[in-house]
Amino acid sequence: MTKNETDERRAAMALLAAATARELDSAWTAWPERPAVEDLRKAACGLVMVRGRIGGDGAPFNLGEATVTRAAVRLSTGHIGHAYLLGRAPERARLAAIFDALWQDVSARPRVDTELLAPVRARLAAEAAKAVAEAAATRVEFFTVTRGDNQEAAS
Amino acid sequence: MYVAVKGGEAAIRNAHRLMAHERRGDPEVPEVSAAQIDGQLALAVDRVMTEGSLYDRGLAALAIKQARGDLVEAIFLVRAFRATLPRLGATEPLDTSNMAIRRRVSATFKDLPGGQILGPTFDYTHRLIDGALDGFAPPEPATAAPREEAVPRVTDLLGEEGLIEPSPRDDGSEPGDLTREPLAFPIGRDLRLQALARGDEGFLLALGYSTQRGFARSHPFAGEIRMGEVEVEIFVEELGFAVTLGTITVTECQMVNQFKGAGDAPPQFTRGYGLTFGHCERKAMAMALVDRALRAAELGEDVSAPAQDEEFVIMHSDNVEATGFVEHLKLPHYVDFQSELDLLRRLRAEWDAAALKEAAQ
Numbered sequence: 001m002t003k004n005e006t007d008e009r010r011a012a013m014a015l016l017a018a019a020t021a022r023e024l025d026s027a028w029t030a031w032p033e034r035p036a037v038e039d040l041r042k043a044a045c046g047l048v049m050v051r052g053r054i055g056g057d058g059a060p061f062n063l064g065e066a067t068v069t070r071a072a073v074r075l076s077t078g079h080i081g082h083a084y085l086l087g088r089a090p091e092r093a094r095l096a097a098i099f100d101a102l103w104q105d106v107s108a109r110p111r112v113d114t115e116l117l118a119p120v121r122a123r124l125a126a127e128a129a130k131a132v133a134e135a136a137a138t139r140v141e142f143f144t145v146t147r148g149d150n151q152e153a154a155s
Numbered sequence: 156m157y158v159a160v161k162g163g164e165a166a167i168r169n170a171h172r173l174m175a176h177e178r179r180g181d182p183e184v185p186e187v188s189a190a191q192i193d194g195q196l197a198l199a200v201d202r203v204m205t206e207g208s209l210y211d212r213g214l215a216a217l218a219i220k221q222a223r224g225d226l227v228e229a230i231f232l233v234r235a236f237r238a239t240l241p242r243l244g245a246t247e248p249l250d251t252s253n254m255a256i257r258r259r260v261s262a263t264f265k266d267l268p269g270g271q272i273l274g275p276t277f278d279y280t281h282r283l284i285d286g287a288l289d290g291f292a293p294p295e296p297a298t299a300a301p302r303e304e305a306v307p308r309v310t311d312l313l314g315e316e317g318l319i320e321p322s323p324r325d326d327g328s329e330p331g332d333l334t335r336e337p338l339a340f341p342i343g344r345d346l347r348l349q350a351l352a353r354g355d356e357g358f359l360l361a362l363g364y365s366t367q368r369g370f371a372r373s374h375p376f377a378g379e380i381r382m383g384e385v386e387v388e389i390f391v392e393e394l395g396f397a398v399t400l401g402t403i404t405v406t407e408c409q410m411v412n413q414f415k416g417a418g419d420a421p422p423q424f425t426r427g428y429g430l431t432f433g434h435c436e437r438k439a440m441a442m443a444l445v446d447r448a449l450r451a452a453e454l455g456e457d458v459s460a461p462a463q464d465e466e467f468v469i470m471h472s473d474n475v476e477a478t479g480f481v482e483h484l485k486l487p488h489y490v491d492f493q494s495e496l497d498l499l500r501r502l503r504a505e506w507d508a509a510a511l512k513e514a515a516q
Contacts, residue, residue, distance in 0.1 A: 006396050014386075014399035047237060048389055048400070049245040050210065051330065052352075052430045054344055056308055056407060058322025060248040061330045061345035063352050063430055065237055066210035066387065068400055082394060086387065086401035087211065128255060133298035135257050138273040142265055 012103050012117055016096035017085035019120045024095035027116040036076040037098055043071035043083075043090035069093040075101045178223045192216040201404075201433025202226055206474060207233030208334075208353040210403050210432050227355075227474050234475050247388040247397055248325075251407045251430070252308055254383040258434075261309050262377040263411060269306030274382060275434075309379035310409045310426060319411065319424040340466045347449055347469060348442075352430060354472030356438040362462040363444030371448045371460035374413035375427065382406040382434050406431045410443035418455065425454060 001009070016024075028034070045067055052063040070084045071093040081101025083093045099116060102108045179186065193200055193216040203215040207230040215233060222228035258274025261267055273279075285291075313319040323344065330345040338346065351359060366373055384402040391398055410427035414420075427447025429439035448462035461467055471477060 010396060010398060017399060017401050046241045046243040047209070048243055048387075049332065050387060050403070051246055051248040052251070052348075052405075053248045053322070053325070054348060055310065055322030055426055055428050056251045056409065056430075057311075059325045059328075059330070059345060061348040062245070062332050062334075063249070063349070064205065064208035064210065064432060065242070066246075066400075066403065067214065067240070068243060068389075070243065082391070082398075084389065084391060084398050084400055086403070088214070130298075131255065131257060132301045134296040135272050135274055136301040137297035137299040138258075138275075139299070140271040140273065 009100075009103065012112070013083070013096075013100055015117045015120045015124075016083060016099050018124055019092070019096065019116065021089070021092050021095075023116065023120055023123075024092060024099065028095055028098065030115070031102075031111075035102075038074045038076075039071070039094070040074050040080065041070065041072035043069055043093040043097075045069050045088045045090070071097040073097045073101055075105075077101075077105055079104045178221075187220065189213060189216040189220055192219050198434060199224075199226060199229075201431070201435050202356060202438070203229045203233055204432040205435050205438060206230045206353055206355065207237070209233050209237045227478050231475050231478065244389055246400070247390065249385045249387065249405065249430075251381065251385060251405065252311075254306075254381060254385050254405075254407075255402075256306055256381055256383040258382040259306060259379065260377075261379045263309060263379075264312070267309065267312065268304060270302070306381075308381075308409060310411070313378070313411070313424060317423070320414075320420070320426060322426070322428075338469065340469075341452075342465065342469065344446070344450070347465065348428065348430070348446060350469045350472055351442045351445055354442070355474035355477070356435070356441065358472055358474070358477075359441040359445050360437060362448070362468060363441035365460065366444050366448045366462045371451065371456075371463045373425075373427075373444075373447050375444055375447065376411045377440065378409040378411035378426075380406070380408050380436060380439065382436065404433050406433065406435050406439045408436070408439035408443040410440070410447055412447050414454065420454075425450070 046069075047065040048068050050063045050066050051060045053060055066086055067088050068084060068086055069089050069092070070082070071090070072080065072082045073094065074080050075098070079101040081097040081099065081104065083096035083100060085093055085096060099112055103112045103117075190213075193212050196216075196219065199219055200212055200215045203218055203226055204210050204212065206226075207215060207218070209215075211233075214236060215229065218229035218232040218236075219226065221232060256269075256272060256274075258276065259269060259272045261271065265271075310319055310322075314321060331343060331349070333346055333349055338350075365371070367375070382404070384404055386402050387400045388397040389400055390396070406429075408429035410429070412425045412427060414423060414425040416422035425447065427443040427445070427450075429442035429444075429446065431439045431442070445462055445468060448460070449465055449468060451458045451463040456463075458464065
């Protein structure tokens with residue numbers, strides 16, 4: 001894979017990790033001529049140690065763990081897909097792995113993009129925009145108080 | 156004398172059954188779901204995730220429900236759960252400068268790039284109990300057009316002028332992990348921060364408070380507190396690249412402390428650092444105060460106060476260990492106590508005999 005393609009796959013996998021069970025399930029249910037799926041690694045939960053940095057930008061330290069689920073599948077087309085996502089969600093992980101495999105099939109990729117990745121991207125963007133706008137409304141706008149009875153002292 | 160310790164199975168079974176009944180409360184009142192706890196008691200969930208040292212909202216919410224709202228018990232449940240799962244690896248360190256910020260305040264600069272963003276906060280509320288809260292439907296949050304500007308860390312702004320010490324450099328070495336290896340004091344700042352991150356909020360709050368009251372005075376300013384979402388990435392060997400696992404909410408506190416300079420170090424501000432899962436602002440601030448206090452020896456300061464005593468602080472900050480040892484006193488100590496009682500009776504008899512002999516003389 002070229003660097004460009006790796007970056008694109010990384011971005012696709014990030015969206016698949018963020019997709020809801022419903023988004024994944026409806027895209028898979030509606031998929032035409034679904035290939036057979038073989039579980040290379042049955043979806044299973046585990047932990048990752050989440051690291052922070054001392055001072056935010058220094059040497060790393062172990063902050064605490066998070067639950068993750070991972071899965072790997074092989075489609076009858078021969079494509080292998082992987083999924084790694086936060087939480088305990090075997091069904092989501094398996095479907096995300098299936099779509100990672102489909103995405104690697106160049107003929108299926110446009111459909112993965114339009115039917116699944118684009119709507120997930122749009123939902124995440126809308127959620128992020130809403131959060132940013134709500135936070136922006138709580139931004140403090142300072143103003144200088146001028147005393148009415150002592151104009152000279154105020155500057 | 157051998158004392159039989161078997162028995163009580165039926166009593167224990169019935170006690171747990173009674174507890175489950177009490178946990179449900181009045182059956183006329185609807186049961187709370189873990190999802191309701193997650194959404195409506197969100198800060199309790201955040202605390203259980205932080206001190207349980209496991210980011211999983213649903214699990215923490217369920218633990219709170221199971222523990223009847225006893226957060227230390229819930230933290231215990233979460234810690235026990237984590238012991239059942241395999242560790243798949245460690246993430247790339249979080250990049251808090253790239254946070255999707257929902258709250259960001261600085262007590263050191265009024266006007267700073269990115270501004271003061273209050274976010275969802277109890278600050279400036281009147282702390283009056285709201286009798287009308289049940290059934291209250293809050294209005295939609297206000298929105299405003301966001302400004303397109305970077306939100307640099309306050310410590311980076313001071314760092315540009317060289318007025319604050321830099322963070323310890325990442326030399327590529329693996330950070331220590333207290334869940335894998337027993338602590339051998341003195342320990343590094345990496346291990347201290349791991350212990351403080353999972354440490355009891357109340358204990359760290361009291362220690363942080365003690366530093367403000369004069370026990371290891373370090374003149375702290377809340378340089379910056381930020382809360383929001385950060386991406387979590389992990390490098391996957393078999394893929395050969397880092398994948399994004401999702402986003403988590405974290406709270407970060409940069410405490411800025413006075414420092415006169417010592418030896419080779421010029422006069423400059425020093426730092427204490429706090430980082431928690433979820434929105435745990437009080438905890439992040441207390442953690443940053445205690446982190447700074449524990450750096451006394453490193454900075455050539457007198458080590459005289461409890462908050463500066465590394466072994467004392469770290470060995471007593473974990474509420475699961477603390478509750479285990481304190482609460483084990485409830486368990487049968489019949490044999491121990493019998494031997495103490497026998498000893499005391501013998502000493503008492505000797506004492507009585509001596510007193511009698513003295514009185515007779």
